[in-house]
Structure formats: structure tokens, C-alpha cells
Amino acid sequence: MAKTELYDITIKVNDRTVSARIPAETTLLDFLRDQGFIEVKRGCDKGDCGACTVIMDGKAILSCITLALQADGASVYTVKSLGTPQRLHPLQKAFVELEALQCGFCTPGMLLSAKALLDSNPHPTRSEIREAISGNLCRCTGYQKIVDAIEAVSKGAYR
């Protein structure tokens, strides 16, 4: 096998500086999971399902089709940045209270797409909510309670 060239990168993940030496083809998803951020899920590895969604520089992106090198110097947030067991983020609270999840595998990505939406558009219509999460596949819920939960947060029902 040919000798792999390695690159030094530094990414701020959930406000913690993470440095590593990686081959160029390493995806951001592999990088994050290798570094212990296992809350970022791998569903398809082709940018189809949205389970690996993270927020990078304010935008919801798919970490499985983003190279870790593209995130060098960037700030990345996973679902663990949202809330703590003692203090849930309003979206997390709404997802729990309204049961906007079943198996929970798409949930981390879904929450981050929802957060990116509400950060840029605090009062979306239901159709804007459906548009914003249309890249996050959920096979369990039919999306009804997810849309309800995001809408409830946008209307200030959960703080």
C-alpha cells in the first residue's frame, strides 16, 4: 500500500479544541466519531439520510459528505452542545414532551436541522419547517410530531 500523506487539522467541536493528524479522505463524520463524538450518527454515508447532520459555522451540514479538512479551523456543534440532563434546550424539551421521536436514531440530526432553521428563521411556517427537515429522514414517526414540536418551540411554548 502506498504511504498515506497526513494533514494536521484543528476543529472546535462543541467549543472544545480538537486536533488530529488525518489522511485527506477522512470525512468529518469519521473524524467526529473517531474523536468520541458518537452522538453524530451514520445512517447512509452518502448524504441521503441526514442522520450525521451537524452545525458548522451556523449552517446545518451533512458530515458524511464533508471532508474533515474542509472543517479545519471551523466551529462544529453536535447535539451534545444543545442541552444537559439538568437543562434541556427548548427543542429537546419539546421533542420529549410531544414524543417527537421513536427510535431516536435520526433525532440528533433532526434537532440540529431544526436549530439551524430557528436560528435563521425564528417563526417559520409549517411548510418552511417541512422544507428545513426534508433532508433528515425519519422512518418511525411520519414527521407529524416533529413538525409539531418545532412549531411549538417557534411559538414560544417551550423555553
Add this chain to the structure above:
Amino acid sequence: MSREYSVIGKRLPGVDEKDKVLGSTVFADDFSLPGMLHAKVFRATKASARLKRLDVSKARALPGVACVLTAEDVPNNESVKNVVGQTTEVGLLEAKHQVLVRERVRYWGEPVALVAAETPKIAMEALKAIEVDYEELPGVFDPLEAMKPSAPKIHGDNNVIASWKLRKGDVAKGFAEADVIVENTYRTPRQEHAHIEPESGVAWVDDSGVVTVRYAAQVIEHYRDIATVLGIPESRVRIIGTLIGGGFGGKEDVTVEVFLALLAWKTGRPVKLTFTREEMGYGRHKRHPYVLKFKTGAKKDGTLTALEAEVVSDAGAYVYLSPWVLIYSTVHSTGPYLIPNVKVDAYSVLTNNIMTSAFRGFGGMQMAVAYEAQMDELALRLGMDPLELRKKNFLKTGDVTASYQEITSQVRLEECARKALEALGPNSQPSSAHAKVGRGFACCWQSYGRMTYLHDTSNCWVNLEMDGSAVVRSGIPDLGGGQRESIRAIVAEVLGLKVQEVQVISTDSQVTPLAGTVTATRALYMSGNAAKLAAESVRRIIAEQAAEMLGARPEDLELRDKTVFCREEPGKKLALTEVIKQCLFRGRIPQALETFRAPFTEPITSDVIKDPVFPDFTFGAQAAEVEVDTETGQVKVLKWATAYDVGKAINLNRVEGQMEGGAAQGLGFGLMEDYLESDGLPLTWNLHDYLIPTSKDMPDIRCIVIESESGKGPYGAKGIGEPAIGAAAPALASAVRDAIGVRITHLPITPERVFFALQGKGGAA
């Protein structure tokens, strides 16, 4: 009216939800061990062939490769399971499959070799270094072709591996009495489960030599399969199930566990294996496609007189659960209707397509596509309202089905259908000149609980701690539907606790009493009842102890908020902790292990089904409004409503979740999903070509939960997981029919099929 509960029937969140939103749930692939190897599966790239040469020496020689296994290395490569209940007259008796291909390749993607290496990358390199030569053999890819005597044989000398029949009355007489007869052939797609979490797990040999597999398992009893393949005692294999990231039947048959156990056992090191999304497609079973030939007769007043049907399912290359799936099809083929004369012949046929097996609805939901389309077409021919026609024929409590089973619970179908239709609200207007709007609905029935001749049981153990909190052990896995939360809620209800005070340890084959599979819509019915029995036994111990202390009768005592008190004299009370302390002091341990047993029936001895097969049925209806673009054939779903009698909602939010999710999965089945193969070669590899509904494909769903409290589950609950999917696709097809005036008989209802149907070029009835 029913009594007021403190936990049951509410919208209270459980405990697992919080971990899931925090990202703290450790799913199968999230778990790792030091020194862990990474596994990959080498798969065949022919649908029907003989393995002429397999050379893994170069792969074995690669630095970083720990192990490459072929069929030669597997102690018992043939896994054989008896599928109880099939007669000896047709086909194969046993659900046989080979762990790894020894000689004959029967489907594209069949596992040939296993690799374990230091990194996933090296494992991939090793796959590329494996050399293989095939001699291609003739294959058969159409189940109707495969039934012909001249067709190439997949196993043995008969491709028909199961056949079941219904025989009731005299169909010739029934059709002679009919004023209208409708005859159609329907086809249903090869649906992929498409759970978002891939099949995954980690195996290791623990410090007492037990082969341990931690993986996403719907059936922890597969430790027995591992023991068989490895040739070691069942007591030396342990399965630790995880919270499952969706399954729907996709994680019911063996997935990664046997491969993982083999590799860990051979290398002595921990090993991880996670299927790729593509591998989930070509390497895993699908929903059976069906060809459904239905002939239904009715009198002028709408009374059904006869049903004659031929049902053929494509079992793919291996038997798996096909004979059982086919029993479900046969029993459910009449729909929830009382028909005096019935003749149904059902066959399951092997082909060189990807194997098919369990999937939510398990052979029952495909039948609804046919029996409901037939009802709609009869109504049109008779000029009757479709609900009026159905009302004339709905099964009622006490009626006996064409499989000779008495309906013992309530049948609230008329209410379900009416409420679902009402929930659609005012009619929508077409959005353009070439758009047409239509509405439809469908009813369905689906059993819950396993077939009664399997003598199903579930165990559960409950214990009160000294502080009054409870620990529950139940083997039941949580498929993602909150099965564990239902157990928690039931125990909390019985013992008067908050759900947060009940810890449930589940899905560990050597730690939790076995509770059976999370399949067949049996988890709440079986394990919910077992948990209730065990909690009630613990409650009895507490009541007896407290009665002695209070000088009261045990039956007069209530247990709530960690206080035991007299119902009539609430001042007469004790702290639960005091009672527990006395219990322990006297060696009267507040714990119980209980077994719930489903009704047992005799094994089926004939292929004509003449005895009850299921514990009970769930009934429901769904209604849809669609807009069809007549220029493109595109169907847009505008409105949706779903109404089921769930018996009793243990948790309203989660019941609605099942109903909404079932509607979405059924809508996908009806509108867009089909795992396509061309002569066995898979064509839809990932989720960009195998499309499932997104948030934009789904309309808002109105949910109507009806509670007859007449089910066999705890508190009168029925099962809802599988029933929730049944009426979706026929409701959609009915709405499309209403919009365009043509019936699409071949699902999914793609733009192409609609377009050609409108041009009168097929797809229409």
C-alpha cells in the same frame, strides 16, 4: 366509563426519550472496546451461480488482517430451522440457509467470506484481495415462472415452499347468487425496511469464556442460532440487545450476530460489524412482493356472496419466514368481512431474487391492497356508498372468520372509517387546470400476538428496592416504539410509582428473563401482561405485609405515592418503605417472576386452515385526499387521517406515533417504494434511488384513537404496531382512483403508472 389511571393512558414522557434527545443513547455502532477489530462481508455478485474457485490467501496475507473466514471455517455452516405448521405435501419443510456460500450462490449479495482487520480500511483492502470465479447457472426471477415444472430449481425439487388454503361454503353457489362480480389482479412491491440505523454490533469473548454479542436485535433468542453454528452450548452464548434504531422486522432474522460471534470466537478479540447502507439493500431481506388474483361477488344490496383468490408471494432465494408470512396472508385475505363462501389458495415461491421475510404487516397488509380495492370496485358497480357496502359486511363480535376463528373483541370499523373520513374536513380545490383531486378510504384488520400454535410465553421479574423504587427485568427488546417505556408505565401504574422510579433492564439473554421477540405486534400484549402480572404479585406481597401491620384486609389496601393506605379509611396508612423493611426482616421478599401465556392451540395439521391461528385482531381505517397531475402522473398527498381501535392506549403519544409512522410507511409502500432488481441484480442501492417519504411528501396526519378496552393486552389494550400500516396504501389507491377514474392495480402508484393508466395503456382495472 373506564377507571382513572395515574400513568396509563396519559401523554407522559418516559425515561429513554431524554437520553435520545441528549444524544446519550449508545446505539449498536456507538459502542467500542479496546483492541477491537473491524469486520466486512465479502458478497457474491451473481444471482445464480456455482462457486468454482474461492481464494482468500492474498487477503489473509495482508498486514493488519486478523482473520478471513469461508464456509470451510464455519463449524456448522447450514442453519436449519423448522417452520412449524407446514404440511409435508409441498416443497421444503425447513427454513434452511447457509452461513457462507459453500458452493451454490442463490442471490446477488449472498455472503461468501468474512474479514476482520485492524481498521475498516484494511478490511476493505482485504475484500478487494479475495479472488473468486463463478460458473453462472440459469436463474428464475418471477414467482409465477418459478411455479412452472420447467423452472430452474433454487433448492430441492420444488420452488413452491409453502401453500395454505381457506375453504368455506361453496364459491360456485356464491358467485351464482351474486348480482355483480369483480375480478382483478393486483401486484405489490418489494419494500425495503429502510430503518435509519444500519444492522450493527460488537462481539467479544468475555472473561468467563462466554461468546457475547451486543447488537441491535429484535430477537435475542438468536443466541441459540449462534450456539448451533459455533457448535458450543447455548449457555456459552450471550446476547446483549441495544435500544434499536428502527427495525420493522428488518432486524428479526439473523443479521450481524452469527458473523460477529464467528470472528470473535476465532480471533479471541472484540470485533465490530456494521452493514453499509448498500449492503442493507442487497444483503438483507425485503417485504414479499405479491401477485393477488381476486374475484369477489355481491348481491344488489351489497351483501358479499363469495371470494375466490389466488395469492402468490415471491420468497426470494431462501425460505426464512415465508411460510408464516403466507399464513398471515391467507387468514387476512378476506379482509374484516363476513363472506359465506370462500376459496383461497396461497403459495410462496422461491426465486433467485433477494430473500423476503418479516416486515411490519407480515403478509397481512398486502392483502388489504386487494380486498379493499375489490370493495371499492363493487361499490362503484352497485352505485353504493363504499362505506355503506362495507358496513353490510363487517365482521362482528361473535362472527366466525373463513379460517374458523371466532372474533372475541369489539369491531369498531364503521366508527373508524367514518371518523377518518370526517377528519379530512372540507374538500380541497385542484391547484391547476390539469390537476384532479380525489378522496378515498380503506379498512383493515391485522392480528396481534404470535400464532397460537407456537405456544407463546413472556417472562418478567419485578423487585421493590428498600426506598420503594422498582427494578424490572424483562427480555423484551425495544424496537424504537417505546416497548420498554410501556413496561415501565405498567409497573409504575400497578405499584403507584412515578415512571422515573422504575428502572427497566431489558433485552439481555443471560440477565433478563426471556420475554420473546419484539415482533408480531406482541411486545405490549405479551410482555405488558407479564409485567402487569409480576407487578401485581409484588403489590400483593406488600398488601399482605401491610395488612398485618395495619390490622386490615389486604384487598382493602391501596398503594400510591409510596404510601399504603386503607381505601375506606385513608388515615390508616403506612410508608411503603416501612412495609418493605418489615418484608425484608421477615424474609418475605417483595419480588416476583411471572409468566404470561398466550392462548395455546394445537399445531396445524392440514394446509387448509380450519382452526384459530391468532389470539385476536386489531381493526382500523385510514382516509386520504390526493391531487393527481394528469400531465405528469404525479400524485401529491394533501390530507391524511388514521383511526384505529387500539383497545386501550398505554401512552397516547406513543400510540399516535405508531399510527402516524405506520401511515407514512404504508404511504411509501403505496406511492414510491420498490426495491428493484433486474434478473436478480439490485438497482436501487441507496436512499437516493430507493426513495422513502420525506417530511415534504407527508401531509399533516389526523389521528383518531378509539379505545374499546376489549383487547387481550394489559388494560384491554390491543396491538397497534403492525395494524397501523395496513389501511394506508389501499386508502391512497382508492383516492387516486377517485381522482382519475382509473384503478392502478400495480403498486407503487408511480407517476409513470398513472400516466400510462390515463392513456389506457395498462395498469388499470
